[in-house]
Amino acid sequence: MAKNIIVSQIGARHRYTIPKTFYENNILKALFTDSYRYTFLGKLSYLFIRLGIKKTIFKRLCLRLPQIPQSYIKASDKPTLKLLLKKNVNTELLNEILYFTLDHFFCKHKKIINEADCIYNMYYENLGFIKYAKKQGKTVVVDIYENPISFNFLLNEVNKYPEYSCIRGIKKQYEDRIAIREKYVSQMLQTADYYTVPSKYVLKAMMAYPEFNPKKAFLLPYPTSIQETNYNYRPIKHKIIWVGNDPVRKGLIYCAKAATILKQKYTDLDFRIIGSIDNKYKDIAVFKDLNFIGTLTSSELKEEYRTAEAYVFPTLSEGFAGTVIEAASCGCPIITTECAGTDLEAFPAIYIPIQNVNAIVDSVTSILENSKYRDQLSLKTFQYSQALTPETYEKRLISIFKSI
Incomplete structure (x- = not known):
């Protein structure tokens, strides 16, 4: 049984449900993440909003609020700062900055890593960190939240329908997303001891990868973000x-x-x-x-x-x-x-x-x-x-x- 888990995630995935759940069950060691409400950029965003400067990025950072004590959180603004300072970032570079900038920052927390027994990582994010943790003898679990070849399908759609060309650069975006998955997904699968997948559809898609072992996979459907307990369906005709x-x-x-x-x-x-x-x-x-x-x-x-x-x-x-x-x-x-x-x-x-x-x-x-x-x-x-x-x-x- 995993008793001291480090959750490694970029952004507020599932509104930080995973670290919150582990904390409430006394098995969270730490949350390793990027910008959130109480990092420097998060505090600055809150100040700007108070001053009436209500840009989307400020609102998003203020809404990133893990419901766990701050002492459990190790976070850095570095990916966000890099993206803010760079111009004309293509999708592949954006992914590289967003998902791999913090590998070294996470690895620096050696005491926490030594005391942990398991890492729960989101997809191929922070791959350098989970490789390091694996070498330290930690169990690595990754959440595979998509079909990795999705963007191959989407690129075919864009090529098939000229109507989609109204969105500037969409073809290049998909090509970049394909490239980064081709670069990292197999490495992720080789590193992970176990995987969680949200659906049988993803499980089936992953069988295309020779590195994927279905015996290591756990089915974990995501919850609804809208929870209605009273049936109140009132259809309007047509x-x-x-x-x-x-x-x-x-x-x-x-x-x-x-x-x-x-x-x-x-x-x-x-x-x-x-x-x-x-x-x-x-x-x-x-x-x-x-x-x-x-x-x-x-x-x-x-x-x-x-x-x-x-x-x-x-x-x-x-x-x-x-x-x-x-x-x-x-x-x-x-x-x-x-x-x-x-x-x-x-x-x-x-x-x-x-x-x-x-x-x-x-x-x-x-x-x-x-x-x-x-x-x-x-x-x-x-x-x-x-x-x-x-x-x-x-x-x-x-x-x-x-x-x-």
Whole structure:
């Protein structure tokens, strides 16, 4: 059993749920991380906000607040400072700076490392540090939170659809992301003693790597960030939603083409696109039948889920799609692909093939034409979501580390 765990993560992944859970169970040795609310940049950001300078980066740093005593946290602003001082950083260099700058800083904390027995690391981040820890005899567990070849799929999409070229540099971004994964994922797998994966979809994808040993893998689905305990589904006729910030990965172009077909029959169809989507998409003909809403507050998003006849999410690749579980928590019927990362046998969604406009049209039509079927799906998804609580995730997380 792991009793003194160092959590190594960049950013506020899962709102620092992992170190918080370990702390509450008396097995956290330390959190090694980058900028957060009480580093120099975090304090400076808080001051700027108090002075009325409310830039996004300041807000984000102030929201990075691990719910553990500061004495457990070893953090540095170095990656953030490097990024702020550099201009024209490509995606590959950005990843190098963000995820590998702190290797030396983490390794300096030799006393903490010596007293630890396990490192829980996020993906290929801080690879130099986990290699060092492994040499010191520590058990290394990594969380593989995505399908590493996702960006190969996305690059193919960009090459296939010229509509995506409206986003400057998107092809180069994907090429850089592919390159960094090709450089580091195999090394990560060779270093790790165990892995956690959020879905069977990721587990299946990892089998393409000869270094991956499925016997070392633990299935650990992520919890929902929206937890509704009261069923309050109130669908508005012909209202369909899509939620996300990545149009390519999450198949927006297929929704757009489906919306155009569906509007021929349902002229009042409101296919709402929720999330931070570049305004350039609105001016492209293929997206003309979509209603771009923009970003919403948590309460506004819940209301969208509760009042949509369906959430259409034809994703090409995920680790474990949080928005699908959010929708389920609000009782919204879901149309998605196996790539969402949900359990195909247990999760009550309508599953469709990827890149298939007709399948979207047929699935949406089946819901719009049959309110009884829609309501049955709604109740089933809501009931299923009740098992994907933060408490369930935390219990599973602790049980995994008890078995190591």
